[in-house]
Amino acid sequence: xxxxxxxxxxxxxxxxxxxxxxxxxxxxxxxxxxxxxxxxxxxxxxxxxxxxxxxxxxxxxxxxxxxxxxxxxxxxxxxxxxxxxxxxxxxxxxxxxxxxxxxxxxxxxxxxxxxxxxxxxxxxxxxxxxxxxxxxxxxxxxxxxxxxxxxxxxxxxxxxxxxxxxxxxxxxxxxxxxxxxxxxxxxxxxxxxxxxxxxxxxxxxxxxxxxxxxxxxxxxxxxxxxxxxxxxxxxxxxxxxxxxxxxxxxxxxxxxxxxxxxxxxxxxxxxxxxxxxxxxxxxxxxxxxxxxxxxxxxxxxxxxxxxxxxxxxxxxxx
Amino acid sequence: xxxxxxxxxxxxxxxxxxxxxxxxxxxxxxxxxxxxxxxxxxxxxxxxxxxxxxxxxxxxxxxxxxxxxxxxxxxxxxxxxxxxxxxxxxxxxxxxxxxxxxxxxxxxxxxx
Numbered sequence: 001x002x003x004x005x006x007x008x009x010x011x012x013x014x015x016x017x018x019x020x021x022x023x024x025x026x027x028x029x030x031x032x033x034x035x036x037x038x039x040x041x042x043x044x045x046x047x048x049x050x051x052x053x054x055x056x057x058x059x060x061x062x063x064x065x066x067x068x069x070x071x072x073x074x075x076x077x078x079x080x081x082x083x084x085x086x087x088x089x090x091x092x093x094x095x096x097x098x099x100x101x102x103x104x105x106x107x108x109x110x111x112x113x114x115x116x117x118x119x120x121x122x123x124x125x126x127x128x129x130x131x132x133x134x135x136x137x138x139x140x141x142x143x144x145x146x147x148x149x150x151x152x153x154x155x156x157x158x159x160x161x162x163x164x165x166x167x168x169x170x171x172x173x174x175x176x177x178x179x180x181x182x183x184x185x186x187x188x189x190x191x192x193x194x195x196x197x198x199x200x201x202x203x204x205x206x207x208x209x210x211x212x213x214x215x216x217x218x219x220x221x222x223x224x225x226x227x228x229x230x231x232x233x234x235x236x237x238x239x240x241x242x243x244x245x246x247x248x249x250x251x252x253x254x255x256x257x258x259x260x261x262x263x264x265x266x267x268x269x270x271x272x273x274x275x276x277x278x279x280x281x282x283x284x285x286x287x288x289x290x291x292x293x294x295x296x297x298x299x300x301x302x303x304x305x306x307x308x309x310x311x312x313x314x315x316x317x318x
Numbered sequence: 319x320x321x322x323x324x325x326x327x328x329x330x331x332x333x334x335x336x337x338x339x340x341x342x343x344x345x346x347x348x349x350x351x352x353x354x355x356x357x358x359x360x361x362x363x364x365x366x367x368x369x370x371x372x373x374x375x376x377x378x379x380x381x382x383x384x385x386x387x388x389x390x391x392x393x394x395x396x397x398x399x400x401x402x403x404x405x406x407x408x409x410x411x412x413x414x415x416x417x418x419x420x421x422x423x424x425x426x427x428x429x430x
Contacts, residue, residue: 102342102425107335111327111346111419193320225320228353253400254353287401289410 012190013199017206018183021171115229118197122204122232129211132311132318135231137255138239139248140221143265143298145173147239147307148216150298152180155308159315160213164203166195166220173218183207194225197232214315223252235260235314238291242266242273246280249287256284259291261310268297321358324419325366328359332424333371343376343425350384351400351416375425384416 110116126133138144145165152161162183165173174186185207187199200217209215217233219226238259240248243266249256256262262284270277284293294310296303332341344363348356356379363377387394388404388411395404402411 101428103428104423105336105426106423107332107421108423109331109335109421111324111331111421113331114327194323224353225323228320228324250401286403286409289408 012188013192013202014188014190015199015202015206016171016174016186016188018178018185020206021174021178021184021186112228112230115197118201119230119232122197122201123234125204126215126232126234127318129209130318131209131211131213131215132235132315133215133217133231133233134311134314135217135219135226135233135236136239137219137223137226137236138221138241138265139223139244142221142239142241142244144218144221144239145176147263147265147296147298148218149176149180150301150304151216151308151311152177152182154301154304155311156180156182159308159311160210162207162209162213162215164195164200164207164215164217166199166218168192168220183209189220193220193222194229195219195231196229200231212315212318214311223248223255227255227258234318237261237263239263239265240280240284242270242275246276247283249280250283253287256288256291259288261292261294262288263307264293264295266297266299267295267302268300320353321355322362322366324354325359325362328421329366329370329372331421336371336424336426339371340427341372341375341424342427343378344372345422345424346377346379347418347420347422348379348381349416349418350381351397351413352419354419356381380422382415382418385414386411386416387414 122133136144136148148163152163155161163174163177163185165171165177165184165186166189167173167186168189168191170188171186174184177184185203187195187203189195189199192199195217203217207215217231219231236259238256238261240256240262242264249262264277264280281293284291292310294303294306296307298304328344328346332344346359348354348359359379360377367373367375384397384402385394386397386402386404388406388408390408390410391404391406393404393406394414395402397403397411397416401409402413403409404411
């Protein structure tokens with residue numbers, strides 16, 4: 001099981017490099033098995049020590065995460081006759097009478113230490129090559145891919161733009177980005193609700209962006225989980241769309257708190273919506289006083305030059 | 319539901335640091351600003367530890383108070399909720415404590 005997302009994603013994560021997109025196959029065959037019939041890279045680094053075969057392939061031929069096989073642990077009833085969920089009995093292992101002694105081992109380890117160290121590796125790799133990596137996050141449907149399509153068309157060549165797409169399933173977004181005209185890798189997280197540093201490392205190997213270029217990592221659409229996982233990016237950009245309502249920053253403060261730039265998107269729709277722009281700006285100021293804010297429309301192009309300038313400026317500093 | 323992810327990371331970190339040891343208790347530190355819900359971790363813990371050397375272990379979570387410093391007036395204060403706001407009206411604050419997400423220690427069963 002994926003140590004970071006804990007949601008069977010290790011078995012389910014698939015990375016499609018440029019030229020490996022499964023056109024006309026929006027749901028690759030047997031996505032839950034993690035191995036569609038088409039070709040894709042098989043260098044699967046694991047969080048576990050690199051044994052490569054974690055020994056979790058069960059007799060039925062499908063990989064099972066340890067401890068998740070229905071036959072593994074049949075939940076025997078305890079001695080008192082009541083079934084206890086594991087972990088609920090205070091003295092399961094040590095024995096209630098203290099017959100076994102306990103020794104305290106201080107660990108003082110950050111829970112996300114592993115992801116953070118992989119992210120640091122990504123960051124160093126990107127910095128060596130002068131590549132600006134942007135972690136683009138929002139709720140689903142806020143307009144991440146549409147904004148990127150337009151960005152690729154307008155300044156893709158100038159910035160040397162490439163994209164890593166993160167979605168639970170399908171290569172639909174990668175196909176859109178590739179059609180817009182830039183190199184793209186697609187990560188399917190399976191059951192995972194966010195990208196992590198290991199997935200991005202795999203995406204970087206598949207994509208191999210050139211030195212001095214700009215890489216946008218489009219995270220899984222989700223305003224909660226991606227906030228916790230450092231990918232090795234130089235900047236975090238969060239999209240807040242006017243169709244979502246003005247209260248998103250204050251409802252999801254964790255996501256907006258660490259944003260370097262907030263893009264208020266779909267502003268061409270403002271005349272048709274009851275969107276309180278002032279409230280949105282005030283809430284954002286409260287949650288993330290240091291974030292830059294730009295209002296944009298990928299449909300009309302309004303505000304996009306400022307977004308492109310921001311990318312240029314950050315790219316020069318990378 | 320990243321708490322499942324977080325709990326998995328805990329189990330993996332402990333089993334890597336102490337391979338083969340029977341773990342009887344895990345002490346975690348989860349700050350109120352960490353974005354992780356302690357009750358959700360408790361919920362996941364039994365499920366995730368099943369079949370590992372942590373199976374049956376107790377889970378103890380301490381939740382240290384959050385602490386912020388205002389970048390405008392330099393006052394230190396304990397924030398009320400996830401969106402810290404200084405009494406002076408500024409939201410530009412540095413989080414000094416509250417982001418903790420740490421495995422503090424574990425108890426290991428010693429064979430007599």
